[in-house]
Amino acid sequence: MTPRARGRESTGGTQSVERALSLLSVFTEERPQLRISELVAATGLGQSTVSRLAGALVGLGFLAHDPRSNLYGIGPRVVSLAGIGLNESPVHQQSRQLVQELAATLGLGVNVAERHGDQLFYLCHFEGRLSPRPSTLVGRGGPLHATALGKALICELPPDAVAELIGTEYARYTPRTVTTPPELADALAEVRERGFATELEELAFGRTCLAAPIRDRTGRIVAALSVSGPLTAMNLPDRQDELAMTVIEHADRISSGLGYHAAPAAAGRL
The missing domain is CATH 1.10.10.10 (Winged helix-like DNA-binding domain superfamily/Winged helix DNA-binding domain)
Incomplete structure (x- = not known):
């Protein structure tokens, strides 16, 4: 030839x-x-x-x-390849069993997501008895500005990097959605201060979520862990501190599995 x-x-x-x-x-x-x-x-x-x-x-x-x-x-071949990809992910390997056990213990939805470009990407999802879903979130994407997972994933990016990533005009999903750069900057600063992100009916009515960053051995945020569910099941007015401590603890366990060792001063404050 x-x-x-x-x-x-x-x-x-x-x-x-x-x-x-x-x-x-x-x-x-x-x-x-x-x-x-x-x-x-x-x-x-x-x-x-x-x-x-x-x-x-x-x-x-x-x-x-x-x-x-x-x-x-x-x-079926697509499903098979997706399973291979998931099983090869270090974050998925470190988090899957922990996430499953946490969902069973809390009775809430527990998720792990990475950032792919300007979207989050669900790697793990297990629903608890108080937060049932008819289908899995694994493989789905989601907006960074309107989710606790998204805010946890981008909380340490400088403002110009955030603007380059998701622009300066954000889609509104509910009246509570953050839609301007100053609002998002305030929300991200709060995540850095507290060590966790919250989402209260910002993406969907009647649902709330709380998330914390997951880091690799270099300290870089590579994923985030969340608990989510209906407002009544999450009951953030009474349980926010308790759930935040649980989410941060489990995110830290995944981070440790990825080789990250935090200095005491870097611990999140509630």
Whole structure:
């Protein structure tokens, strides 16, 4: 094969990979099952191309196809790869059992998340008896400015880095959502002062959350741990200090597992 032929083959192969991944990226929680016509509309690719790619992805296990409804959805191979990725994460390895036990003890939702770009990304999620959910949060994203986890993840970034990361105009989810840089700066300063972040109906009505940073061996914040649930179950007016101590303690245990050893002066204050 000539160098020019190899170049054409390489370009074509890359394009096919990009098209296949664009097809997979169309599927969301809101749209978990789609028809070929919907995939065509979402990707802008031709129907014959989408049909061919969808068939290949079904054959490889990346998509599943229901012949009765003619709907396509995410296949088992994607779930398998996601599990491999999670199990290789040092934060997930250090936190999974601890988070599961804490959720059972408190009866609340307990989560661990990292920051991927301008979004948080859930690595662990277990719900307690007082905070049931119909689906897992693992793999979902979320806004940094409107969540306790997000504020814990970015609390030590300088203001210019925060602005570069998430801009200066923030989406409003409820009347309580922080929507301006000065408000967010105050909230982040409070996190640094207390050692934990709170979220009171900032993302969703009727729910609240409390989170603390997780650090790697260098002291850098690499993840955050939270407890969350309905207002009545969390009962922050009476339990905030108790829950904060618990969250900070467990976040510190994960940090220690990652090799971090805090100096006494760095401990959070309640």
